Amino acid sequence: MFLHVDLDAFFASVEQxxxxxxxxxxxxxxxxxxxxxxxxxxxxxEARKYGVHSAMSAAQAKLLCPDGIFxxxxxxxxxxxxxxxxxxxxxxxxxxxxxxxxxxxxxxTGTERLFGPPEETAMRLKAEVxxxxxxxxxxxxASNKYIAKVASGISKPNGFCFVKPGEEAQFMQSLxxxxxxxxxxxxxxxxxxSGFFSIKEIADVxxxxxxxxxxxxxxxxxxxASHGLAAETFTTESKNHSISAEHTYPYDLTDPYIIETALxxxxxxxxFRLETEGFYSKTVxxxxxxxxxxxxxxxxxxxxxVDTSDFLFxxxxxxxxxxxxxxxxxxxxxxxxxxxSTVPDSQGELFDFGNDxxxxxxxxxxKHNSKKNVPKIQKARLLPSAMPKTDE
DNA sequence: TCTGGGGTCCTAGGACCC
DNA sequence: TCTGGGGTCCTAGGACCC
Numbered sequence: 272m273f274l275h276v277d278l279d280a281f282f283a284s285v286e287q288x289x290x291x292x293x294x295x296x297x298x299x300x301x302x303x304x305x306x307x308x309x310x311x312x313x314x315x316x317e318a319r320k321y322g323v324h325s326a327m328s329a330a331q332a333k334l335l336c337p338d339g340i341f342x343x344x345x346x347x348x349x350x351x352x353x354x355x356x357x358x359x360x361x362x363x364x365x366x367x368x369x370x371x372x373x374x375x376x377x378x379x380t381g382t383e384r385l386f387g388p389p390e391e392t393a394m395r396l397k398a399e400v401x402x403x404x405x406x407x408x409x410x411x412x413a414s415n416k417y418i419a420k421v422a423s424g425i426s427k428p429n430g431f432c433f434v435k436p437g438e439e440a441q442f443m444q445s446l447x448x449x450x451x452x453x454x455x456x457x458x459x460x461x462x463x464x465s466g467f468f469s470i471k472e473i474a475d476v477x478x479x480x481x482x483x484x485x486x487x488x489x490x491x492x493x494x495x496a497s498h499g500l501a502a503e504t505f506t507t508e509s510k511n512h513s514i515s516a517e518h519t520y521p522y523d524l525t526d527p528y529i530i531e532t533a534l535x536x537x538x539x540x541x542x543f544r545l546e547t548e549g550f551y552s553k554t555v556x557x558x559x560x561x562x563x564x565x566x567x568x569x570x571x572x573x574x575x576x577v578d579t580s581d582f583l584f585x586x587x588x589x590x591x592x593x594x595x596x597x598x599x600x601x602x603x604x605x606x607x608x609x610x611x612s613t614v615p616d617s618q619g620e621l622f623d624f625g626n627d628x629x630x631x632x633x634x635x636x637x638k639h640n641s642k643k644n645v646p647k648i649q650k651a652r653l654l655p656s657a658m659p660k661t662d663e
Numbered sequence: 664t665c666t667g668g669g670g671t672c673c674t675a676g677g678a679c680c681c
Numbered sequence: 682t683c684t685g686g687g688g689t690c691c692t693a694g695g696a697c698c699c
């Protein structure tokens with residue numbers, strides 16, 4: 272049996288917990304509502320009554336809910352709270368799979384002797400989290416993770432839903448199309464266009480027919496999900512880890528010097544994370560989003576690991592100029608590295624260009640910068656005082 | 664609904680190999 | 682040079698998730 276547990280309106284709930292004057296009020300966590308291009312990250316249930324929701328522009332949220340309490344996210348505090356909650360989960364099972372900052376799967380198989388029937392364990396876990404952290408969770412219990420996830424979703428907030436073994440298919444087929452987790456806006460539209468208006472109707476079609484309409488993987492997914500079968504969606508170890516950094520600028524960038532400085536900043540962030548998290552990668556990505564929101568990307572795989580930020584920056588610049596429609600304003604830039612491995616590429620030595628000193632220098636700087644309470648060492652070009660103003 | 668940031672997986676086409 | 686079949690790796694783009 273799997274339990275899926277999801278913290279209700281997590282970021283907003285932490286704000287209401289830490290600031291009692293926010294309780295019972297519409298709290299909206301996200302970017303500055305007076306700045307263009309910022310969005311809502313999470314909002315309290317009080318704010319949802321006004322039509323505010325995640326991913327909405329913050330300016331829009333302010334129009335809908337002018338008296339809302341707008342706060343900037345305090346990520347480190349949320350991580351702290353998340354760790355508290357996850358450690359409670361650990362007391363209930365040796366097998367806890369954290370999915371994100373605010374949700375986890377807990378394998379309750381074989382815990383009956385210790386804790387009793389899983390549905391009672393679930394209720395006790397909910398009570399325990401509330402008592403020890405002040406936060407409420409929604410929980411779903413089922414014989415597979417997919418159903419448990421859907422079940423916790425329909426019980427929000429502060430709910431619990433138990434789908435008994437044998438009732439998975441019936442449960443899924445009783446739900447509206449929008450509850451099909453893994454089918455987003457595009458797939459929902461396509462489903463409706465193909466004449467599917469409920470999960471039940473999908474279940475009436477053969478897997479082969481679904482694959483003809485929605486691709487091999489997509490068709491199998493729809494077939495399995497609509498029949499309540501365990502989907503292979505959550506294999507624990509992913510094989511293609513990637514690390515990236517991107518930023519949306521308050522105003523579109525057109526000046527090459529400013530653009531290059533922005534790219535340099537992103538390269539530094541990516542290299543820092545790669546180094547501190549112990550990854551190696553040969554594949555560099557660049558992402559450009561223009562003012563009209565059209566988005567394009569280029570990537571390049573090198574023969575050896577890209578292990579200095581100098582080389583990364585050089586590579587990113589080349590990718591950028593191979594792709595940029597000169598003069599078109601840029602809203603977002605992103606830099607990433609994929610196919611990350613925890614072991615250096617052995618082939619690399621064959622192509623080593625003798626950057627050993629540079630590598631050592633950068634490693635030393637990154638090691639220094641990852642310490643707490645030290646003045647950071649950074650490229651002079653990236654000092655705030657050296658950064659050209661992007662707004663006009 | 665004028666739309667952040669960090670990820671994962673899938674697809675289709677091309678290059679290249681045997 | 683009017684061209685099979687199988688496989689792998691890479692690239693660009695898209696969909697989705699929190």
